[in-house]
Amino acid sequence: MxxxxxxxxxxxxxxxxxxxxxxxxxxxxxxxxxxxxxxxxxxxxxxxxxxxxxxxxxxxxxxxxxxxxxxxxxxxxxxxxxxxxxxxxxxxxxxxxxxxxxxxxxxxxxxxxxxxxxxxxxxxxxxxxxxxxxxxxxxxxxxxxxxxxxxxxxxxxxxxxxxxxxxxxxxxxxxxxxxxxxxxxxxxxxxxxxxxxxxxxxxxxxxxxxxxxxxxxxxxxTSEGNHVSVVIEDENDKFESVVSRISSIKECKLDKKVNNSKYYELECDSNSDIRKDLFKECANEDIIIIEMKKKENSLEDAFLKLTKKEGGEN
Amino acid sequence: MFAILKKEFKNYFLTPIGYVFIGLFLVVVSLIFYNYTFSQHYINFEYILWDSIIVLTFITPVLTMRMFAEEKKSGTDILIMTSPRSIFSIVMGKFLAACSVILITIALFFIYFIILCFFGKPSIVVALVTSLGFFLLAMSYISFGMFASCLTESQIIAAIITIAFFLVISFLQSSVGILSMFSLVSMFQKFPLGVISLKEVVGYLSFSILFILLTIIILQRRKSVK
CATH class of the missing domain: 3.40.50.300 (P-loop containing nucleotide triphosphate hydrolases)
Incomplete structure (x- = not known):
């Protein structure tokens, strides 16, 4: 046409x-x-x-x-x-x-x-x-x-x-x-x-x-892999060991700490859903999960990524 | 072409523009009429038209300044330029619409002719020939006004360019040689004598065609530089 x-x-x-x-x-x-x-x-x-x-x-x-x-x-x-x-x-x-x-x-x-x-x-x-x-x-x-x-x-x-x-x-x-x-x-x-x-x-x-x-x-x-973000209250600092027990988590990054809450970004193997395992493991260790979210690959991300100027902050 | 002519013509009378143009003209012409007929006791219709062409110099922009300037400013030029109509028919439509307003004005002038008939026997032939001259002159003015309007987005600037140009070429009247040939006003001189001279008619027509063509060229060119 x-x-x-x-x-x-x-x-x-x-x-x-x-x-x-x-x-x-x-x-x-x-x-x-x-x-x-x-x-x-x-x-x-x-x-x-x-x-x-x-x-x-x-x-x-x-x-x-x-x-x-x-x-x-x-x-x-x-x-x-x-x-x-x-x-x-x-x-x-x-x-x-x-x-x-x-x-x-x-x-x-x-x-x-x-x-x-x-x-x-x-x-x-x-x-x-x-x-x-x-x-x-x-x-x-x-x-x-x-x-x-x-x-x-x-x-x-x-x-x-x-x-x-x-x-x-x-x-x-x-x-x-x-x-x-x-x-x-x-x-x-x-x-x-x-x-x-x-x-x-x-x-x-x-x-x-x-x-x-x-x-x-x-x-x-344009997706950037499989990400899960969690917010937890972890008084005994056991979260790192929980993460090491779940094999499909590739990387664990502490984003920020607000009062008692810790914000983590987890990068996982594609096609795996770690949320159930994570929930159970955390429950065993008395870690309180405040929030847990799988990151959707949105068109928004794709757009921002594609239109990003090289070396720029746009 | 007819679609644009119709819309533009209607627009002159949907907005005050057409009434302002005709009204202004008739007011001034009434004064001229009063002066000739009642103060000096002439019954010559052509004198009235002869004197009124100076008014035309100043109020032609009322008709022409918005032609393309306003479309460009409000962005509506995109509507006509992306329609299947050619640039030629767009330009001609607008041009002829303004010419129609002039024709109405001239028709209204003949009221004065009828009044003159009560006082004596004015020559209808001379009146018609002078009207033809007046129309040709107005047509040339409109073609330049239209050209000025397509140069800018501002109606005021279009009007100023138009009036300035008319003033400059009216000074050419007194100059000698080739330049005086471009004086639209001196070309008018033979019509009030009742003479239709081919040279003058061709002069007016070629002036109009020149600026219609220039308008088309500018619009065409704008497509590639815009």
């Missing part, structure tokens, strides 16, 4: 996007993940034809965005960052204008406007001026604008940014409902959002793709 081949973008000497390539298949929901300034919006702006790449090729539904912009752009619905809208128009007028811009046939226009207003659930504000509606509604109006003309591809740049938790859930549900009929690319720096909604993740940092894969793949590939 979308092919991005060796695309780069330079602003003077600064390279915002460095020679990236990826493909998006039909019906996929792809999440673009990266810290602020990583080049997510730049890449999206290039796919939608708003800016031209300095090098490389972008093919949308078989059409080169540079050579056949009209045909390629017709397949794309774009919800840009910061939801730009015409404040002097009413919601309905705005959608009607988008329908005109996107070459919706006059005969279908009325039905299409109704369809989009209902799909984005903004029918109740259709006659309000855009400047008078709330941020959550604006976000939905912008999404509705992208839906006009029923494009095959939807590109959503940070669709949930700046919303309250309830609105975020609403927008996410809305996007999920689009799965069936559209190929979706969305960008975000919120990991849980991407891992919930997408079946493919592209992690981008400093203009380069650092990883492409499903959420699970990325979590697994």
């Amino acid at each position: 979308i092919e991005v081949k060796n695309v780069s973008k330079k602003y003077g000497n600064f390279e915002a996007v460095k020679n990236i390539s990826f493909e998006v298949g039909e019906g996929e929901i792809v999440g673009f993940l990266g810290p602020n300034g990583a080049g997510k919006s730049t890449t999206m702006n290039m796919i939608t034809g708003f800016i031209e790449p300095s090098g490389g090729q972008i093919i949308v539904d078989g059409f080169d965005i540079d050579k056949k912009p009209k045909k390629a752009k017709k397949q794309i619905g774009y919800m840009p960052e910061n939801v730009p809208l015409y404040n002097d128009l009413t919601v309905k007028e705005f959608i009607a204008y988008m329908a005109d811009l996107k070459l919706v046939k006059r005969a279908d226009k009325k039905a299409e406007i109704e369809r989009v207003l209902n799909a984005a659930n903004i029918k109740d504000v259709e006659n309000k001026l855009i400047k008078n509606i709330s941020r959550g509604y604006k976000q939905r109006v912008s999404l509705a604008g992208a839906l006009v003309g029923n494009p095959k591809i939807l590109i959503l740049d940070e669709p949930t940014v700046g919303l309250d938790p309830k609105q975020v859930t609403e927008i996410r549900d809305l996007i999920r409902s689009l799965k069936e009929n559209h190929t979706v690319i969305l960008s975000s720096h919120i990991l849980s959002e991407v891992s919930q909604m997408c079946n493919k993740i592209i992690i981008i940092n400093e203009g380069e793709i650092v990883k492409i894969g499903t959420p699970e793949e990325i979590e697994n590939q």
